[in-house]
Amino acid sequence: MTDMPRFDVAIVGGGIAGASLAAALAPHACVVMLEAEAMPGLHATGRSAAFWSETYGGPAIQPLTTASGAALRDGGFLEPLGSLHIGRQEDAAAADAFLAEFADSAVELVPIDPASRIPGLRSEWTIGVMEPSCAYIDVAALHGHYLKSARTGGATIVTDAGIRSAVRRDGVWRIETPAGPFAATVLVNAAGAWADEVAIRCGVRPIGIRPYRRTMVQLRTDPSVPAGLPHVADIAGRFYFKPEAGGRLWLSPHDEIPTDPCDAAPEEIDVAVAIDRFEQAVDWRVAAVERRWAGLRSFALDRLPVYGFAEPGFFWCAGQGGFGIQTAPAAAAMAAALVLGQVPDVAGVDVGRYAPGRLG
Known part of the structure:
Protein backbone atom coordinates (compact mmCIF):
# COMPACT_ATOMS: atom_id res chain seq x y z
CA MET A 1 0.00 0.00 0.00
CA GLY A 46 -27.78 21.68 -4.48
CA ARG A 47 -31.42 21.31 -5.55
CA SER A 48 -33.14 21.24 -2.19
CA ALA A 49 -36.48 22.96 -1.54
CA ALA A 50 -34.63 24.52 1.42
CA PHE A 51 -36.97 24.32 4.37
CA TRP A 52 -36.66 22.75 7.83
CA SER A 53 -39.82 21.06 9.10
CA GLU A 54 -40.04 18.81 12.15
CA THR A 55 -43.00 16.92 10.66
CA TYR A 56 -41.44 16.38 7.24
CA GLY A 57 -40.75 12.69 6.83
CA GLY A 58 -43.07 11.61 9.63
CA PRO A 59 -42.51 10.50 13.23
CA ALA A 60 -39.54 8.27 12.36
CA ILE A 61 -37.54 11.24 11.01
CA GLN A 62 -38.76 13.86 13.49
CA PRO A 63 -36.33 12.95 16.32
CA LEU A 64 -33.33 13.53 14.04
CA THR A 65 -34.80 16.80 12.75
CA THR A 66 -35.66 18.08 16.23
CA ALA A 67 -32.24 17.09 17.58
CA SER A 68 -30.64 19.10 14.75
CA GLY A 69 -32.64 22.26 15.41
CA ALA A 70 -30.44 23.90 18.06
CA ALA A 71 -27.24 23.52 16.04
CA LEU A 72 -28.91 24.91 12.91
CA ARG A 73 -30.41 27.87 14.77
CA ASP A 74 -27.23 28.63 16.70
CA GLY A 75 -25.24 28.50 13.46
CA GLY A 76 -27.55 31.04 11.82
CA PHE A 77 -28.76 28.60 9.15
CA LEU A 78 -32.49 28.93 9.93
CA GLU A 79 -34.89 31.84 9.44
CA PRO A 80 -38.53 31.89 10.62
CA LEU A 81 -41.11 30.74 8.10
CA GLY A 82 -43.84 28.54 9.60
CA SER A 83 -45.72 25.86 7.71
CA LEU A 84 -49.46 25.67 7.14
CA HIS A 85 -50.82 22.23 6.28
CA ILE A 86 -54.12 22.62 4.43
CA GLY A 87 -56.89 20.29 3.34
CA ARG A 88 -60.43 20.00 2.05
CA GLN A 89 -63.25 18.23 3.81
CA GLU A 90 -62.33 14.91 2.20
CA ASP A 91 -58.91 15.29 3.84
CA ALA A 92 -60.31 15.43 7.40
CA ALA A 93 -59.12 11.90 8.24
CA ALA A 94 -55.62 12.72 6.96
CA ALA A 95 -55.55 15.85 9.11
CA ASP A 96 -56.66 13.91 12.19
CA ALA A 97 -54.00 11.27 11.52
CA PHE A 98 -51.35 13.98 11.09
CA LEU A 99 -52.22 15.53 14.45
CA ALA A 100 -52.30 12.11 16.12
CA GLU A 101 -48.86 11.15 14.74
CA PHE A 102 -47.19 14.03 16.58
CA ALA A 103 -49.47 14.25 19.61
CA ASP A 104 -46.82 12.80 21.94
CA SER A 105 -43.90 14.73 20.45
CA ALA A 106 -42.51 18.16 21.24
CA VAL A 107 -43.67 19.50 17.87
CA GLU A 108 -46.26 22.27 18.22
CA LEU A 109 -49.22 21.89 15.84
CA VAL A 110 -52.15 24.34 15.99
CA PRO A 111 -55.46 23.91 14.09
CA ILE A 112 -56.39 27.23 12.44
CA ASP A 113 -58.57 28.65 9.68
CA PRO A 114 -56.21 28.49 6.67
CA ALA A 115 -57.91 31.45 4.97
CA SER A 116 -56.59 33.67 7.77
CA ARG A 117 -53.02 33.13 6.51
CA ILE A 118 -53.48 32.58 2.76
CA PRO A 119 -55.20 35.40 0.83
CA GLY A 120 -57.07 34.04 -2.17
CA LEU A 121 -57.37 30.51 -0.80
CA ARG A 122 -60.28 28.77 -2.51
CA SER A 123 -63.31 28.24 -0.29
CA GLU A 124 -63.20 24.44 -0.19
CA TRP A 125 -59.85 24.50 1.64
CA THR A 126 -61.26 24.71 5.16
CA ILE A 127 -58.78 22.59 7.14
CA GLY A 128 -55.59 24.13 8.45
CA VAL A 129 -52.86 22.98 10.83
CA MET A 130 -50.07 25.46 11.63
CA GLU A 131 -46.53 24.25 12.38
CA PRO A 132 -44.84 27.39 13.77
CA SER A 133 -41.33 25.93 14.05
CA CYS A 134 -40.88 25.39 10.29
CA ALA A 135 -38.05 27.54 8.94
CA TYR A 136 -36.11 28.47 5.86
CA ILE A 137 -32.74 26.68 5.79
CA ASP A 138 -29.70 28.15 4.05
CA VAL A 139 -28.55 24.97 2.36
CA ILE A 209 -31.57 2.34 -2.09
CA ARG A 210 -33.88 3.68 -4.79
CA PRO A 211 -33.74 7.18 -6.33
CA TYR A 212 -36.81 9.25 -7.20
CA ARG A 213 -37.16 12.53 -9.10
CA ARG A 214 -38.72 15.58 -7.37
CA THR A 215 -39.82 18.58 -9.48
CA MET A 216 -39.57 22.25 -8.46
CA VAL A 217 -40.64 25.42 -10.26
CA GLN A 218 -40.20 29.09 -9.47
CA LEU A 219 -43.27 31.21 -10.23
CA ARG A 220 -44.13 34.87 -10.52
CA THR A 221 -47.79 35.30 -9.57
CA ASP A 222 -50.50 37.92 -9.88
CA PRO A 223 -51.16 39.12 -7.24
CA SER A 224 -47.59 38.81 -6.02
CA VAL A 225 -46.81 36.57 -3.07
CA PRO A 226 -48.31 38.19 0.04
CA ALA A 227 -46.09 39.29 2.91
CA GLY A 228 -45.94 36.81 5.76
CA LEU A 229 -47.01 33.81 3.68
CA PRO A 230 -45.84 30.59 5.35
CA HIS A 231 -44.74 27.40 3.69
CA VAL A 232 -47.99 25.79 2.52
CA ALA A 233 -48.38 22.01 2.20
CA ASP A 234 -51.34 19.94 1.08
CA ILE A 235 -52.03 17.63 4.00
CA ALA A 236 -52.76 14.85 1.51
CA GLY A 237 -49.32 15.23 -0.06
CA ARG A 238 -50.27 16.61 -3.49
CA PHE A 239 -48.21 19.81 -3.48
CA TYR A 240 -46.32 22.35 -1.42
CA PHE A 241 -45.19 25.91 -2.04
CA LYS A 242 -43.23 28.58 -0.19
CA PRO A 243 -42.31 32.24 -0.62
CA GLU A 244 -38.88 33.19 -1.86
CA ALA A 245 -36.85 36.38 -2.26
CA GLY A 246 -38.11 38.97 -4.71
CA GLY A 247 -41.76 38.03 -4.27
CA ARG A 248 -41.30 34.70 -6.03
CA LEU A 249 -42.83 31.34 -5.13
CA TRP A 250 -41.28 27.87 -5.14
CA LEU A 251 -43.77 25.13 -5.98
CA SER A 252 -43.57 21.34 -6.12
CA PRO A 253 -46.20 18.73 -7.03
CA HIS A 254 -44.62 16.61 -4.28
CA ASP A 255 -43.83 14.01 -6.93
CA GLU A 256 -41.62 10.96 -6.51
CA ILE A 257 -40.91 9.50 -9.94
CA PRO A 258 -38.73 6.35 -9.91
CA THR A 259 -35.58 6.92 -11.92
CA ASP A 260 -32.06 5.69 -12.42
CA PRO A 261 -29.27 7.67 -10.74
CA CYS A 262 -28.73 10.64 -13.05
CA ASP A 263 -28.43 14.38 -13.45
CA ALA A 264 -32.17 14.87 -12.97
CA ALA A 265 -34.18 17.22 -15.20
CA PRO A 266 -37.85 18.23 -14.90
CA GLU A 267 -40.50 16.86 -17.22
CA GLU A 268 -43.05 19.29 -18.70
CA ILE A 269 -45.96 17.13 -17.54
CA ASP A 270 -44.78 17.35 -13.94
CA VAL A 271 -44.48 21.15 -14.18
CA ALA A 272 -48.02 21.28 -15.59
CA VAL A 273 -49.34 19.05 -12.79
CA ALA A 274 -47.73 21.32 -10.19
CA ILE A 275 -49.34 24.44 -11.62
CA ASP A 276 -52.74 22.75 -11.94
CA ARG A 277 -52.69 21.67 -8.29
CA PHE A 278 -51.56 25.14 -7.22
CA GLU A 279 -54.40 26.80 -9.14
CA GLN A 280 -56.89 24.44 -7.50
CA ALA A 281 -55.80 25.80 -4.13
CA VAL A 282 -55.58 29.57 -4.71
CA ASP A 283 -57.10 32.05 -7.14
CA TRP A 284 -53.76 33.66 -8.00
CA ARG A 285 -52.76 33.82 -11.66
CA VAL A 286 -49.43 32.30 -12.69
CA ALA A 287 -47.81 35.20 -14.50
CA ALA A 288 -44.62 33.35 -15.41
CA VAL A 289 -42.68 30.15 -14.82
CA GLU A 290 -39.22 31.59 -14.29
CA ARG A 291 -37.25 28.47 -13.43
CA ARG A 292 -37.77 24.72 -13.30
CA TRP A 293 -35.48 22.04 -11.97
CA ALA A 294 -35.48 18.54 -10.50
CA GLY A 295 -33.48 16.73 -7.88
CA LEU A 296 -33.10 13.17 -6.67
CA ARG A 297 -34.36 11.74 -3.39
CA SER A 298 -33.17 8.30 -2.33
CA PHE A 299 -34.94 5.89 0.01
CA ALA A 300 -34.52 2.43 1.44
CA LEU A 301 -37.61 0.22 1.14
Whole structure:
Protein backbone atom coordinates (compact mmCIF):
# COMPACT_ATOMS: atom_id res chain seq x y z
CA MET A 1 0.00 0.00 0.00
CA THR A 2 3.03 2.30 -0.19
CA ASP A 3 1.98 3.52 -3.65
CA MET A 4 -1.13 5.36 -2.50
CA PRO A 5 -2.26 7.77 0.22
CA ARG A 6 -3.57 5.98 3.29
CA PHE A 7 -6.53 7.16 5.43
CA ASP A 8 -8.52 5.93 8.38
CA VAL A 9 -11.82 6.74 6.64
CA ALA A 10 -12.75 7.27 2.99
CA ILE A 11 -16.16 8.88 2.47
CA VAL A 12 -17.67 8.32 -0.97
CA GLY A 13 -19.90 11.31 -1.79
CA GLY A 14 -19.63 15.02 -1.04
CA GLY A 15 -23.27 16.02 -0.62
CA ILE A 16 -24.68 17.06 2.74
CA ALA A 17 -24.40 13.51 4.14
CA GLY A 18 -20.75 13.05 3.23
CA ALA A 19 -19.71 16.63 4.03
CA SER A 20 -21.35 16.70 7.47
CA LEU A 21 -19.86 13.33 8.36
CA ALA A 22 -16.41 14.41 7.16
CA ALA A 23 -16.66 17.50 9.38
CA ALA A 24 -17.67 15.39 12.39
CA LEU A 25 -14.91 12.81 11.85
CA ALA A 26 -12.01 15.04 10.79
CA PRO A 27 -10.87 16.05 14.30
CA HIS A 28 -10.70 12.38 15.32
CA ALA A 29 -9.46 10.49 12.26
CA CYS A 30 -7.55 10.86 9.00
CA VAL A 31 -10.34 11.38 6.45
CA VAL A 32 -10.60 11.66 2.67
CA MET A 33 -13.85 12.58 0.94
CA LEU A 34 -14.12 11.34 -2.65
CA GLU A 35 -16.60 13.27 -4.80
CA ALA A 36 -17.49 12.03 -8.29
CA GLU A 37 -18.39 15.45 -9.68
CA ALA A 38 -16.26 18.54 -10.25
CA MET A 39 -17.81 20.12 -7.15
CA PRO A 40 -19.58 18.65 -4.10
CA GLY A 41 -23.34 18.90 -3.64
CA LEU A 42 -24.29 19.09 -7.31
CA HIS A 43 -27.31 16.79 -7.18
CA ALA A 44 -29.73 16.39 -4.24
CA THR A 45 -28.05 18.90 -1.92
CA GLY A 46 -27.78 21.68 -4.48
CA ARG A 47 -31.42 21.31 -5.55
CA SER A 48 -33.14 21.24 -2.19
CA ALA A 49 -36.48 22.96 -1.54
CA ALA A 50 -34.63 24.52 1.42
CA PHE A 51 -36.97 24.32 4.37
CA TRP A 52 -36.66 22.75 7.83
CA SER A 53 -39.82 21.06 9.10
CA GLU A 54 -40.04 18.81 12.15
CA THR A 55 -43.00 16.92 10.66
CA TYR A 56 -41.44 16.38 7.24
CA GLY A 57 -40.75 12.69 6.83
CA GLY A 58 -43.07 11.61 9.63
CA PRO A 59 -42.51 10.50 13.23
CA ALA A 60 -39.54 8.27 12.36
CA ILE A 61 -37.54 11.24 11.01
CA GLN A 62 -38.76 13.86 13.49
CA PRO A 63 -36.33 12.95 16.32
CA LEU A 64 -33.33 13.53 14.04
CA THR A 65 -34.80 16.80 12.75
CA THR A 66 -35.66 18.08 16.23
CA ALA A 67 -32.24 17.09 17.58
CA SER A 68 -30.64 19.10 14.75
CA GLY A 69 -32.64 22.26 15.41
CA ALA A 70 -30.44 23.90 18.06
CA ALA A 71 -27.24 23.52 16.04
CA LEU A 72 -28.91 24.91 12.91
CA ARG A 73 -30.41 27.87 14.77
CA ASP A 74 -27.23 28.63 16.70
CA GLY A 75 -25.24 28.50 13.46
CA GLY A 76 -27.55 31.04 11.82
CA PHE A 77 -28.76 28.60 9.15
CA LEU A 78 -32.49 28.93 9.93
CA GLU A 79 -34.89 31.84 9.44
CA PRO A 80 -38.53 31.89 10.62
CA LEU A 81 -41.11 30.74 8.10
CA GLY A 82 -43.84 28.54 9.60
CA SER A 83 -45.72 25.86 7.71
CA LEU A 84 -49.46 25.67 7.14
CA HIS A 85 -50.82 22.23 6.28
CA ILE A 86 -54.12 22.62 4.43
CA GLY A 87 -56.89 20.29 3.34
CA ARG A 88 -60.43 20.00 2.05
CA GLN A 89 -63.25 18.23 3.81
CA GLU A 90 -62.33 14.91 2.20
CA ASP A 91 -58.91 15.29 3.84
CA ALA A 92 -60.31 15.43 7.40
CA ALA A 93 -59.12 11.90 8.24
CA ALA A 94 -55.62 12.72 6.96
CA ALA A 95 -55.55 15.85 9.11
CA ASP A 96 -56.66 13.91 12.19
CA ALA A 97 -54.00 11.27 11.52
CA PHE A 98 -51.35 13.98 11.09
CA LEU A 99 -52.22 15.53 14.45
CA ALA A 100 -52.30 12.11 16.12
CA GLU A 101 -48.86 11.15 14.74
CA PHE A 102 -47.19 14.03 16.58
CA ALA A 103 -49.47 14.25 19.61
CA ASP A 104 -46.82 12.80 21.94
CA SER A 105 -43.90 14.73 20.45
CA ALA A 106 -42.51 18.16 21.24
CA VAL A 107 -43.67 19.50 17.87
CA GLU A 108 -46.26 22.27 18.22
CA LEU A 109 -49.22 21.89 15.84
CA VAL A 110 -52.15 24.34 15.99
CA PRO A 111 -55.46 23.91 14.09
CA ILE A 112 -56.39 27.23 12.44
CA ASP A 113 -58.57 28.65 9.68
CA PRO A 114 -56.21 28.49 6.67
CA ALA A 115 -57.91 31.45 4.97
CA SER A 116 -56.59 33.67 7.77
CA ARG A 117 -53.02 33.13 6.51
CA ILE A 118 -53.48 32.58 2.76
CA PRO A 119 -55.20 35.40 0.83
CA GLY A 120 -57.07 34.04 -2.17
CA LEU A 121 -57.37 30.51 -0.80
CA ARG A 122 -60.28 28.77 -2.51
CA SER A 123 -63.31 28.24 -0.29
CA GLU A 124 -63.20 24.44 -0.19
CA TRP A 125 -59.85 24.50 1.64
CA THR A 126 -61.26 24.71 5.16
CA ILE A 127 -58.78 22.59 7.14
CA GLY A 128 -55.59 24.13 8.45
CA VAL A 129 -52.86 22.98 10.83
CA MET A 130 -50.07 25.46 11.63
CA GLU A 131 -46.53 24.25 12.38
CA PRO A 132 -44.84 27.39 13.77
CA SER A 133 -41.33 25.93 14.05
CA CYS A 134 -40.88 25.39 10.29
CA ALA A 135 -38.05 27.54 8.94
CA TYR A 136 -36.11 28.47 5.86
CA ILE A 137 -32.74 26.68 5.79
CA ASP A 138 -29.70 28.15 4.05
CA VAL A 139 -28.55 24.97 2.36
CA ALA A 140 -25.58 26.45 0.50
CA ALA A 141 -24.23 28.06 3.67
CA LEU A 142 -24.70 24.86 5.69
CA HIS A 143 -23.02 22.67 3.08
CA GLY A 144 -20.19 25.18 2.74
CA HIS A 145 -19.80 25.28 6.51
CA TYR A 146 -19.37 21.50 6.65
CA LEU A 147 -16.85 21.48 3.80
CA LYS A 148 -14.82 24.23 5.48
CA SER A 149 -15.01 22.49 8.86
CA ALA A 150 -13.86 19.22 7.30
CA ARG A 151 -10.85 20.91 5.71
CA THR A 152 -10.05 22.81 8.91
CA GLY A 153 -10.15 19.53 10.80
CA GLY A 154 -7.60 18.04 8.40
CA ALA A 155 -9.82 16.17 5.94
CA THR A 156 -8.75 15.85 2.32
CA ILE A 157 -11.44 16.58 -0.28
CA VAL A 158 -10.89 15.18 -3.77
CA THR A 159 -13.25 15.98 -6.67
CA ASP A 160 -13.62 14.18 -10.01
CA ALA A 161 -12.96 11.04 -7.98
CA GLY A 162 -15.91 8.76 -8.62
CA ILE A 163 -15.28 5.28 -7.32
CA ARG A 164 -14.46 2.74 -10.04
CA SER A 165 -13.85 -0.20 -7.76
CA ALA A 166 -12.75 -1.06 -4.26
CA VAL A 167 -11.34 -4.25 -2.78
CA ARG A 168 -10.78 -4.97 0.91
CA ARG A 169 -7.78 -7.08 1.89
CA ASP A 170 -6.18 -7.49 5.31
CA GLY A 171 -8.57 -4.94 6.77
CA VAL A 172 -7.76 -2.19 4.25
CA TRP A 173 -9.76 -0.92 1.26
CA ARG A 174 -7.87 -0.24 -1.97
CA ILE A 175 -10.06 2.27 -3.82
CA GLU A 176 -9.62 3.05 -7.52
CA THR A 177 -10.82 6.44 -8.85
CA PRO A 178 -10.05 8.69 -11.85
CA ALA A 179 -8.08 10.87 -9.42
CA GLY A 180 -5.86 7.95 -8.47
CA PRO A 181 -5.90 5.15 -5.89
CA PHE A 182 -6.59 5.58 -2.18
CA ALA A 183 -6.37 3.25 0.79
CA ALA A 184 -8.60 3.38 3.87
CA THR A 185 -9.52 1.21 6.82
CA VAL A 186 -13.20 2.22 6.66
CA LEU A 187 -15.17 3.03 3.52
CA VAL A 188 -18.32 5.13 4.06
CA ASN A 189 -20.97 4.93 1.36
CA ALA A 190 -22.57 8.40 1.30
CA ALA A 191 -23.23 8.36 -2.43
CA GLY A 192 -26.93 9.26 -2.34
CA ALA A 193 -28.76 7.99 -5.42
CA TRP A 194 -25.64 6.06 -6.40
CA ALA A 195 -25.30 4.25 -3.04
CA ASP A 196 -26.32 0.80 -4.28
CA GLU A 197 -24.11 1.20 -7.35
CA VAL A 198 -21.15 2.09 -5.13
CA ALA A 199 -21.80 -0.96 -2.98
CA ILE A 200 -21.74 -3.20 -6.05
CA ARG A 201 -18.45 -1.66 -7.19
CA CYS A 202 -17.06 -2.50 -3.75
CA GLY A 203 -18.24 -6.10 -3.93
CA VAL A 204 -20.82 -5.43 -1.20
CA ARG A 205 -24.45 -6.53 -1.36
CA PRO A 206 -26.75 -3.57 -2.17
CA ILE A 207 -29.60 -2.88 0.26
CA GLY A 208 -32.22 -1.42 -2.06
CA ILE A 209 -31.57 2.34 -2.09
CA ARG A 210 -33.88 3.68 -4.79
CA PRO A 211 -33.74 7.18 -6.33
CA TYR A 212 -36.81 9.25 -7.20
CA ARG A 213 -37.16 12.53 -9.10
CA ARG A 214 -38.72 15.58 -7.37
CA THR A 215 -39.82 18.58 -9.48
CA MET A 216 -39.57 22.25 -8.46
CA VAL A 217 -40.64 25.42 -10.26
CA GLN A 218 -40.20 29.09 -9.47
CA LEU A 219 -43.27 31.21 -10.23
CA ARG A 220 -44.13 34.87 -10.52
CA THR A 221 -47.79 35.30 -9.57
CA ASP A 222 -50.50 37.92 -9.88
CA PRO A 223 -51.16 39.12 -7.24
CA SER A 224 -47.59 38.81 -6.02
CA VAL A 225 -46.81 36.57 -3.07
CA PRO A 226 -48.31 38.19 0.04
CA ALA A 227 -46.09 39.29 2.91
CA GLY A 228 -45.94 36.81 5.76
CA LEU A 229 -47.01 33.81 3.68
CA PRO A 230 -45.84 30.59 5.35
CA HIS A 231 -44.74 27.40 3.69
CA VAL A 232 -47.99 25.79 2.52
CA ALA A 233 -48.38 22.01 2.20
CA ASP A 234 -51.34 19.94 1.08
CA ILE A 235 -52.03 17.63 4.00
CA ALA A 236 -52.76 14.85 1.51
CA GLY A 237 -49.32 15.23 -0.06
CA ARG A 238 -50.27 16.61 -3.49
CA PHE A 239 -48.21 19.81 -3.48
CA TYR A 240 -46.32 22.35 -1.42
CA PHE A 241 -45.19 25.91 -2.04
CA LYS A 242 -43.23 28.58 -0.19
CA PRO A 243 -42.31 32.24 -0.62
CA GLU A 244 -38.88 33.19 -1.86
CA ALA A 245 -36.85 36.38 -2.26
CA GLY A 246 -38.11 38.97 -4.71
CA GLY A 247 -41.76 38.03 -4.27
CA ARG A 248 -41.30 34.70 -6.03
CA LEU A 249 -42.83 31.34 -5.13
CA TRP A 250 -41.28 27.87 -5.14
CA LEU A 251 -43.77 25.13 -5.98
CA SER A 252 -43.57 21.34 -6.12
CA PRO A 253 -46.20 18.73 -7.03
CA HIS A 254 -44.62 16.61 -4.28
CA ASP A 255 -43.83 14.01 -6.93
CA GLU A 256 -41.62 10.96 -6.51
CA ILE A 257 -40.91 9.50 -9.94
CA PRO A 258 -38.73 6.35 -9.91
CA THR A 259 -35.58 6.92 -11.92
CA ASP A 260 -32.06 5.69 -12.42
CA PRO A 261 -29.27 7.67 -10.74
CA CYS A 262 -28.73 10.64 -13.05
CA ASP A 263 -28.43 14.38 -13.45
CA ALA A 264 -32.17 14.87 -12.97
CA ALA A 265 -34.18 17.22 -15.20
CA PRO A 266 -37.85 18.23 -14.90
CA GLU A 267 -40.50 16.86 -17.22
CA GLU A 268 -43.05 19.29 -18.70
CA ILE A 269 -45.96 17.13 -17.54
CA ASP A 270 -44.78 17.35 -13.94
CA VAL A 271 -44.48 21.15 -14.18
CA ALA A 272 -48.02 21.28 -15.59
CA VAL A 273 -49.34 19.05 -12.79
CA ALA A 274 -47.73 21.32 -10.19
CA ILE A 275 -49.34 24.44 -11.62
CA ASP A 276 -52.74 22.75 -11.94
CA ARG A 277 -52.69 21.67 -8.29
CA PHE A 278 -51.56 25.14 -7.22
CA GLU A 279 -54.40 26.80 -9.14
CA GLN A 280 -56.89 24.44 -7.50
CA ALA A 281 -55.80 25.80 -4.13
CA VAL A 282 -55.58 29.57 -4.71
CA ASP A 283 -57.10 32.05 -7.14
CA TRP A 284 -53.76 33.66 -8.00
CA ARG A 285 -52.76 33.82 -11.66
CA VAL A 286 -49.43 32.30 -12.69
CA ALA A 287 -47.81 35.20 -14.50
CA ALA A 288 -44.62 33.35 -15.41
CA VAL A 289 -42.68 30.15 -14.82
CA GLU A 290 -39.22 31.59 -14.29
CA ARG A 291 -37.25 28.47 -13.43
CA ARG A 292 -37.77 24.72 -13.30
CA TRP A 293 -35.48 22.04 -11.97
CA ALA A 294 -35.48 18.54 -10.50
CA GLY A 295 -33.48 16.73 -7.88
CA LEU A 296 -33.10 13.17 -6.67
CA ARG A 297 -34.36 11.74 -3.39
CA SER A 298 -33.17 8.30 -2.33
CA PHE A 299 -34.94 5.89 0.01
CA ALA A 300 -34.52 2.43 1.44
CA LEU A 301 -37.61 0.22 1.14
CA ASP A 302 -38.94 1.31 4.54
CA ARG A 303 -38.16 4.98 3.81
CA LEU A 304 -35.85 5.32 6.80
CA PRO A 305 -32.21 6.44 6.44
CA VAL A 306 -29.46 3.89 6.86
CA TYR A 307 -26.54 4.47 9.23
CA GLY A 308 -24.18 1.69 10.27
CA PHE A 309 -21.83 -1.12 9.31
CA ALA A 310 -23.41 -3.80 7.13
CA GLU A 311 -20.15 -5.76 7.17
CA PRO A 312 -16.65 -5.10 8.48
CA GLY A 313 -15.16 -1.89 7.15
CA PHE A 314 -18.17 -0.86 5.02
CA PHE A 315 -20.42 1.82 6.53
CA TRP A 316 -23.75 2.92 5.06
CA CYS A 317 -24.71 6.59 5.28
CA ALA A 318 -27.52 6.65 2.75
CA GLY A 319 -31.25 6.73 2.08
CA GLN A 320 -31.81 10.20 3.55
CA GLY A 321 -34.70 10.93 1.16
CA GLY A 322 -35.54 14.62 1.29
CA PHE A 323 -34.53 14.86 4.94
CA GLY A 324 -30.75 14.73 4.84
CA ILE A 325 -30.22 18.48 5.09
CA GLN A 326 -32.64 19.16 7.94
CA THR A 327 -31.26 16.21 9.95
CA ALA A 328 -27.57 16.73 9.13
CA PRO A 329 -26.21 17.86 12.53
CA ALA A 330 -27.75 15.02 14.53
CA ALA A 331 -27.25 12.39 11.83
CA ALA A 332 -23.58 13.30 11.39
CA ALA A 333 -22.94 13.14 15.14
CA MET A 334 -24.66 9.76 15.33
CA ALA A 335 -22.88 8.33 12.28
CA ALA A 336 -19.46 9.64 13.37
CA ALA A 337 -19.80 7.92 16.74
CA LEU A 338 -20.69 4.65 15.04
CA VAL A 339 -17.76 4.89 12.62
CA LEU A 340 -15.40 5.52 15.54
CA GLY A 341 -16.79 2.58 17.51
CA GLN A 342 -18.41 4.79 20.12
CA VAL A 343 -21.94 4.79 21.55
CA PRO A 344 -23.94 7.61 19.95
CA ASP A 345 -25.52 10.08 22.33
CA VAL A 346 -28.13 12.06 20.38
CA ALA A 347 -31.09 13.16 22.48
CA GLY A 348 -34.35 11.42 21.62
CA VAL A 349 -32.89 9.32 18.80
CA ASP A 350 -33.12 5.52 18.69
CA VAL A 351 -29.97 4.67 16.74
CA GLY A 352 -30.99 1.05 16.18
CA ARG A 353 -33.97 1.90 14.01
CA TYR A 354 -31.61 3.20 11.29
CA ALA A 355 -29.19 0.22 11.26
CA PRO A 356 -28.67 -1.55 7.92
CA GLY A 357 -29.32 -4.96 9.49
CA ARG A 358 -33.07 -4.22 9.52
CA LEU A 359 -33.05 -4.51 5.72
CA GLY A 360 -31.94 -8.14 5.74
